[in-house]
Amino acid sequence: MSFIEDARWFAAPPAAGANARPGRVTLVGAGPGDPELLTLRAVKALRGARLVLYDHLVGKEVLRYVADDADLIYVGKEAAHHTLPQESIIDLMLRLTRSGRSLVRLKGGDGFIFGRGGEEAQALADAGIAFDVVPGITAAQGAGACAGIPLTHRDHAATLVFATGHLQGDGEVALDWQALARPRQTVVIYMGIGNLPVICAELVRHGLPQDTPAALVEQASLPGQRCIEGTLQSLPQLALQHRVRPPALIVVGGVVALRPQLLKGLQAMNTR
Structure with missing residues (x-):
């Protein structure tokens, strides 16, 4: 798999053609850290992903479920240190999906409990991008x-x-x-x-x-x-x-x- 630690490197996906179908997003909760606490649905989504945007609290043991030929983009946020601001993460997701790429947005815990998953889901819905939500153990x-x-x-x-x-x-x-x-x-x-x-x-x-x-x-x-x-x-x-x-x-x-x-x-x- 390809790890991209600086999300800015990936911030300009190729422009979609006039007839390109947009990709879809799967918002996945990775649970509290122990990979054995992942849901079966989360594991299935990770194994099928070819592009994953993951957060700071997602451990390497969880990322082992991602396929070897997938791209992983780190967009983690820590106190006083954000790889990308939240608005830029949303913008990146929109541009990637509009270019035709589907992706998994992987968050620690549950994305809808203090994970800002609601904001990302709102932006996807407003942009007409299809998405799924896989809850995680918070x-x-x-x-x-x-x-x-x-x-x-x-x-x-x-x-x-x-x-x-x-x-x-x-x-x-x-x-x-x-x-x-x-x-x-x-x-x-x-x-x-x-x-x-x-x-x-x-x-x-x-x-x-x-x-x-x-x-x-x-x-x-x-x-x-x-x-x-x-x-x-x-x-x-x-x-x-x-x-x-x-x-x-x-x-x-x-x-x-x-x-x-x-x-x-x-x-x-x-x-x-």
């Missing part, structure tokens, strides 16, 4: 299952909320803190490690006790996975102490306290 599901934290539980959490901890344009984490601080729910925050002290402080300020169980799950489902447990009060300091780095999720709620009990079973399973 990072929160992978983190909960692998770390021993059930995201819902009859005794602890009747509500599950996903949120993003990215800074907004005004430099603030603009979230509905009152809704996030409700009792008997689990809150999973994506992309919030850099703003962890603010997130924990705001949740406490809006009503959650300081001793509310909370955890950080780093590199969920991968060999380097770590889970750091604490409370809303202690978690920011624990993150510094353990040097937690993205990709990592913040999990808040009573379900985190179940981890020690569930971990016994998980460890027994892993030693068989």
Whole structure:
């Protein structure tokens, strides 16, 4: 297979002829990282692809399912470092498909859960480009299952909320803190490690006790996975102490306290 690390190299596909049929796009969720958590439909799409645009959180083990004669274009986005801005990624997809090439757009987790897949699907629909969507196991599901934290539980959490901890344009984490601080729910925050002290402080300020169980799950489902447990009060300091780095999720709620009990079973399973 051909890896193209600089997407700008591929940014000018040949112009389509007057009668050329446009290609189609398959938006594929690659899951949280472990290739064994790919869906069968995702594997089928990767094996049939001849052109794949993939993100930063898609591991090399997942890319092994792509055919040897395919082109792979890296369009990953990391904090403060984007290979291509989102608008340019969409423009690249449109120009490639209009030139007659079909492609797989491969995203970590699920593309429709904080993966900007919705924006890309909108652009494709507006341009009249046919597309399919293959859902993936989102990072929160992978983190909960692998770390021993059930995201819902009859005794602890009747509500599950996903949120993003990215800074907004005004430099603030603009979230509905009152809704996030409700009792008997689990809150999973994506992309919030850099703003962890603010997130924990705001949740406490809006009503959650300081001793509310909370955890950080780093590199969920991968060999380097770590889970750091604490409370809303202690978690920011624990993150510094353990040097937690993205990709990592913040999990808040009573379900985190179940981890020690569930971990016994998980460890027994892993030693068989």
